[in-house]
Amino acid sequence: MINPIYNGNSPFSKKPISDVREEKGSSNAGKYKNVEKGDFCGPSGGAAEGTYPVNNLKRAKSALKLAHNAPDPEGIKSCVYRKWPELKTKK
Numbered sequence: 001m002i003n004p005i006y007n008g009n010s011p012f013s014k015k016p017i018s019d020v021r022e023e024k025g026s027s028n029a030g031k032y033k034n035v036e037k038g039d040f041c042g043p044s045g046g047a048a049e050g051t052y053p054v055n056n057l058k059r060a061k062s063a064l065k066l067a068h069n070a071p072d073p074e075g076i077k078s079c080v081y082r083k084w085p086e087l088k089t090k091k
Helices: 055-070 072-081
Strands: none
Touching: 055 072
């Protein structure tokens, strides 16, 4: 299943994409059209759907680096570690 396109005409979005992108941690909402819906960690961190993609290792590492921009950074991190446990640092 491909992620739905988030724009003002989408039945999945209640707001126009320009308004969604203004929310904290959601500036890239809707830019990852070829990523499956389950491969995003944004909603776990309070950001919009379609943000913080983790469908590959490079994007998962990027999500960890950018998690501080989300309303709940720990939610992003825990989602990434669930999908990519090898990224969790050992204490």
